[in-house]
Each structure stands twice: as structure tokens, then as C-alpha cells.
Amino acid sequence: MRIGLLTEGGHPYATGEAGLWCERLVHGLGQHQFDLYALGPTGTPSPSRPLPLPPNARTVRTGDVTAPDAETVSSRIERAAFGDDRASRRAYGRRERRRFTEAFHALATGLCAEHDETSFATGLYALADLARERGGLPGALRSDDAVRALETACRAPGARRIAAAACLPDHLAFADHLERALRPLSLDWYEDEALGAVDLCHATAGGTTALPGLLAKRFFGTPLLVTEYGVHLRAHYLSPAVAGRSAPLRGLLAALHGRIAAETYGQAALLTPGNAHARRWQEKCGADRARIRTVHPGIAADRFAEVGEDEESGDPATLVWVGRVEPAKDLVALLHAFADLRARQPDARLRIVAVPTAEPCADTYLTHCKGFAAQLFPDEAPVAHAVGENPVTFEELGGPEAPTLEDTYASAAVVVLSSVVEGFPTSLVEAMFCARATVSTDVGAVVEVIGGTGLVVPPRNPRALADACLALLRDPERRHRLGAAARARALELFTVEQNLAAFRGIYLELLSHAPVRHRPGDGVPFAHPAEAHVPGSWTHQAVTAGTGAPDA
Structure with missing residues (x-):
């Protein structure tokens, strides 16, 4: 089986518990091929000096989603005050700009509305389609078109009271945060030879780390497994950086991370929290109990x-x-x-x-x-x-x-x-x-x-x-x-052994429920019948019969 392992600052770059867990998983399940997709060099010594990889693993892509923006919020406030919209007009033509505006309006409505659980996903996938076909999404998300659409959604009837109280600095700060959170949508991972070639996406965290897995499911039908040993939404609520923000901005940020969590939990084929505490968080965010299985972290004993x-x-x-x-x-x-x-x-x-x-x-x-x-x-x-x-x-x-x-x-x-x-x-x-x-x-x-x-x-x-x-x-x-x-x-x-045994079974279970996909270069389906693997006088005939080759 070919696994696309999605990490954030993780294996093969990161140190610490997250990196150790991924390393043990890759080394311990040597019968599977692992393609490593690392989001950002967070917490790493250098992305050019990864940890040694076993023969069954390779680093396919690294996407730095943590790089700072050149334009500050204060400079954008000044530009917005003088009506300078040149940056957004350069990014897209008229048709793409209309597509972006419609998609972003749906996403913003899903964040601001009290009981709209579908608009966010609609907007998210529409933005992903646009980024895959046209590119240019980071610039569009920082544009004044995006800020105006966000302001409209906050002021619309039925919007949350906390969102309606947001002012221009809140809109700009949230737009910057949103652009960073959605950077995985602009990665070059969504190709037939990249995530399109894996049998299963395994996200080692929720939040932005799972976004490539959501898009792989949308574009290629690849099943998604999400492991959370620390719930991303809980970490957001406890982050000291959030405490100093204004109440409207905190409300918008909470809505964003809550919607991403809900969509991830809704689309994942299986969730594997590390403990019952994390499981309760997932259930409160709408996860189906039937698709949750607790797998305790493995620690070297x-x-x-x-x-x-x-x-x-x-x-x-x-x-x-x-x-x-x-x-x-x-x-x-x-x-x-x-x-x-x-x-x-x-x-x-x-x-x-x-x-x-x-x-x-x-x-x-x-x-x-x-x-x-x-x-x-x-x-x-x-x-x-x-x-x-x-x-x-x-x-x-x-x-x-x-x-x-x-x-x-x-x-x-x-x-x-x-x-x-x-x-x-x-x-x-x-x-x-x-x-x-x-x-x-x-x-x-x-x-x-x-x-x-x-x-x-x-x-x-x-x-x-x-x-x-x-x-x-x-x-x-x-x-x-x-x-x-x-x-x-x-x-x-x-122990590490119980953790590996659990994921060994989960991988096989998820693949058994996934639809069969034949890719070019995989060979002829059923070219080697089961009896061809049993030593005996019939082996040669079984192999040639399966391939259609002549017996002599």
C-alpha cells in the first residue's frame, strides 16, 4: 500500500514527540510505501537536513506555509483607506475574479452565519479548484475584494453578533490569518504523480495539516485517515497569541478553525484520537462515533x-x-x-x-x-x-x-x-x-x-x-x-508495538473499503493469479495464462 503521510513540521525534519511517532510508524510498517509530505520547516533544524529515511519512505514534497508576508496589516489599512485596489486587479482577470469573489463570499458566509454549515465547505472547495486551475490564490486572499466580501458577510442578516461587531482592523487581521491557514490549497501536491498516486492519505494532525488530505479526497477520491494526539481546535483556544486579540477577531478565528475541524471530521474515513479526551472534542465538533477509534500513542518502553x-x-x-x-x-x-x-x-x-x-x-x-x-x-x-x-x-x-x-x-x-x-x-x-x-x-x-x-x-x-x-x-x-x-x-x-499493530490493521481495513483504482504503469490487473504464488508444476502455466503470453 502507498501511504501519503501528511505532517506539519514533522518527519523527516522535526524533532520531538511528533517526529518520533512518525519515524516509528514509517520504520515499523516496512511493508508499506510512505510518501512524506511535510508542511513547513516548523521546529526543524533545516529542511535541507532531514532525518535518514528507510527504504520504504521518500520525501516527495515540502511546503513552507509559515513564511511571513511582506505587507503588514497597518500598511493594508492605509491602502484600503485610500481605495488602492491595484494588487487584486493584477492577480486575476475578470472571469477568475468573479469566481474568486463568489467562492470567497460562500466561505465567509459560512464563517459568519449562525447556522450555515454548508457554505464554508462550498467556498473552500471552490477556492481549491480555482487555485489548482489558475493559481494566484494567496494574492487574492490578501486583496481588498476579499476584505470587502468578509465585511459584507459580517454585516449580513443572520450573522453572528460577534462577527457583526468586527471593524476594519479585525477584517484585515483575519484576512491575513485566513490566507496563512489556506496556503495548503495552493501547493503543487494535487497531481496524478503526487497525492493522486497514493492509496491512502494519513494526516498526523488536524487543522491545516489535514487540508491536503481533504483535497486529495475531492480530486482523486483518496480515503483520509486523521490522527490527532493533540486536538488542533483545542490548541487554538489555549494559544496565548489568541488571548490578546479583540473579541470579534477571536470569534472569527474560532469560527474558522471550528469549520475546518468539522469538515475534516466529516470527510475522514476514520479518526484516530490518542485518548478519550481528544475523542470528546472531536464528537463535539460533529464527528461520527462510528468513525472514531482511539489509538494510544506509542512510547518506547x-x-x-x-x-x-x-x-x-x-x-x-x-x-x-x-x-x-x-x-x-x-x-x-x-x-x-x-x-x-x-x-x-x-x-x-x-x-x-x-x-x-x-x-x-x-x-x-x-x-x-x-x-x-x-x-x-x-x-x-x-x-x-x-x-x-x-x-x-x-x-x-x-x-x-x-x-x-x-x-x-x-x-x-x-x-x-x-x-x-x-x-x-x-x-x-x-x-x-x-x-x-x-x-x-x-x-x-x-x-x-x-x-x-x-x-x-x-x-x-x-x-x-x-x-x-x-x-x-x-x-x-x-x-x-x-x-x-x-x-x-x-x-x-x-507501547510502540501496540500502536503499530493498531495502524497496521487500520490501513488494511481502510484499503479494503476503498474502490479499486487502476493507474497507468501498475501492470495488468490480475496478471498473476493466486495459484501463481504457490510452488508447483502449474506455476508456469498460471503465470503465462494470466499475462496472455505463449507457453513456449
Whole structure:
């Protein structure tokens, strides 16, 4: 089978969990041919230096959909104020301009209207047809024709109240965002020798990553499989960049990403969320339950085997937290909880091990947490070294105190997660592989992952967090029992092997339901009957009979 794997900043360029998952999928399903389509070099060292590929994979296309525009919103406001429409008039002739206006009006109406679920898709595919036949779509989406059509849709009867409140800066900012979101429509991937040649499109995320899969289904009838380990729409709502926008602009952006999600979920042959939390988001966006199948992410368990099999490792008074340092992890509540716990058990220690990240707010939040810890423990100011001499230590994964994840989890009696927002808690699964008891807040997919093998408390409740940690620190037998159960559960549900087995079956299932398509160059259909593959005296006759060649 030939798979078109659609990634955003993913394999073979990206590092991190997304890149690792795609790499394991490609290497693990060696019986299939993978054509890799990477949207943008986001998060990559360089698109010219991809990761080594196995024989069954090749990089077919790379589309940079993240390049900045030359024209700023402020310059467009000035141009619009003086009625300068020359850019849009140069892009298309009269006929194409009329096609674009009609298509964009349908798309904008679907975004602004309260109960119009079909106009958006109509406009989206009409724009895709225009881009494929004529090109020039990015310029048209930035044109004043587009802004005027958007303004008309916002002011039309039946439009959402929040859309009707939008003003010119909102329209221009949204038009810029829309142009970026729809850049996949202008890629050169929709050809017979590109996506037209694959048997199945597998999008490794929703949102813009799945748009090429939607168009492949429209142009070639190719079935679409969408895997979401982090729901794109949820990520949009939680993005700090959205919080600073005006209310009308936030409403338009939410409508755009909601419509894209709904269309993706409606057209996909199958959705494979990574957990029940993601599944509920998909169902709320209109996904059919019959076409949803939860496939947990696969995490390499081998590296944690030695720690998991050593029941005696770990300091009986040490709590460990591992993750990206950001406000959603609520380290302030964790420090409050630890101060309460330490008042009742003075020998307790807390290691906060930060995973390196490029997030701009990470350093600021880390500094804030260190300062707060110094206030809580004024006589023992936390430092980033000398584990055991301070009640709280701030360390970085890969540093001298925490060289590897295995070493970090091996030092713990209890692993703690204090988040107020969480998707799939990878750190908990890693702790479970290491047979560590866990205390977690009830957010995201935590309960689904833990499944009764750890303690779960409400978020933003430091006292409950402290009580649960103290209960495990004071009860070694219970701690070891929960750790062993956690390891058994992780090995059953969250390994790379179970993930590959699930997708191996899904690929074959989807292909069995897809219509047979014969492409030029594939050879003669049924040229080799089944009996031709069984050794015996009839093999030569079966092969020649199937091909129509003479026997001699």
C-alpha cells in the first residue's frame, strides 16, 4: 500500500514527540510505501537536513506555509483607506475574479452565519479548484475584494453578533490569518504523480495539516485517515497569541478553525484520537462515533525497563516533577502543596526537572517559580544543584543532576503532575514504565491513562495534592503495589508495538473499503493469479495464462 503521510513540521525534519511517532510508524510498517509530505520547516533544524529515511519512505514534497508576508496589516489599512485596489486587479482577470469573489463570499458566509454549515465547505472547495486551475490564490486572499466580501458577510442578516461587531482592523487581521491557514490549497501536491498516486492519505494532525488530505479526497477520491494526539481546535483556544486579540477577531478565528475541524471530521474515513479526551472534542465538533477509534500513542518502553524492574531504587522521601515549565503546569500550586507536605514530613524533597523548550514564556515562569520557592523556604533557598541539600531543586533534563529521564524517575518515590491543562500526559506514562507511583490532577486524559494505578486529585487544590503525596510517602507497600500495577498497565496499552499493530490493521481495513483504482504503469490487473504464488508444476502455466503470453 502507498501511504501519503501528511505532517506539519514533522518527519523527516522535526524533532520531538511528533517526529518520533512518525519515524516509528514509517520504520515499523516496512511493508508499506510512505510518501512524506511535510508542511513547513516548523521546529526543524533545516529542511535541507532531514532525518535518514528507510527504504520504504521518500520525501516527495515540502511546503513552507509559515513564511511571513511582506505587507503588514497597518500598511493594508492605509491602502484600503485610500481605495488602492491595484494588487487584486493584477492577480486575476475578470472571469477568475468573479469566481474568486463568489467562492470567497460562500466561505465567509459560512464563517459568519449562525447556522450555515454548508457554505464554508462550498467556498473552500471552490477556492481549491480555482487555485489548482489558475493559481494566484494567496494574492487574492490578501486583496481588498476579499476584505470587502468578509465585511459584507459580517454585516449580513443572520450573522453572528460577534462577527457583526468586527471593524476594519479585525477584517484585515483575519484576512491575513485566513490566507496563512489556506496556503495548503495552493501547493503543487494535487497531481496524478503526487497525492493522486497514493492509496491512502494519513494526516498526523488536524487543522491545516489535514487540508491536503481533504483535497486529495475531492480530486482523486483518496480515503483520509486523521490522527490527532493533540486536538488542533483545542490548541487554538489555549494559544496565548489568541488571548490578546479583540473579541470579534477571536470569534472569527474560532469560527474558522471550528469549520475546518468539522469538515475534516466529516470527510475522514476514520479518526484516530490518542485518548478519550481528544475523542470528546472531536464528537463535539460533529464527528461520527462510528468513525472514531482511539489509538494510544506509542512510547518506547525499553529504555525504562531497567528502572522498572528494580523495585528497590528511588529515594523514599523524594518527589519528582518532569515536564515543560509553563503556567499550565501550575508549579505554583505544586510548591504550595510541597510546603504543606514538608511541614508534616521535614525530610521530604522535591525535584523539579524542566524539559528544554523554545517557548518564550518558559524562562519568565521558571524565574517566577524559583522566586516563589525562595519565599516559601527562606532559610533554604532552592538552587539548581546539590540534590539532597535543599528541599526544592530546579534542574534541567540533560544536565549533571538529571542526565536522562531514566535517572530522573529512578530517584523518585512518587512522580507528581500538577497541571491545570493537559492533553496526553506523556510524563505519567514514562513514570508508569518505571514502576513509579503517581499523584496527578484530574485534567485531560490523566484518569484514562492512570486507570486506578495512581492517586488523582482536583486541580488547583494544593492541600489535596499534599495529602495524596504524603499518603504514598508514608506507605511504601502501597507505593510499590501501585507502581507495579502502573507498569503492567503501561506495557499493555502504551507501547510502540501496540500502536503499530493498531495502524497496521487500520490501513488494511481502510484499503479494503476503498474502490479499486487502476493507474497507468501498475501492470495488468490480475496478471498473476493466486495459484501463481504457490510452488508447483502449474506455476508456469498460471503465470503465462494470466499475462496472455505463449507457453513456449
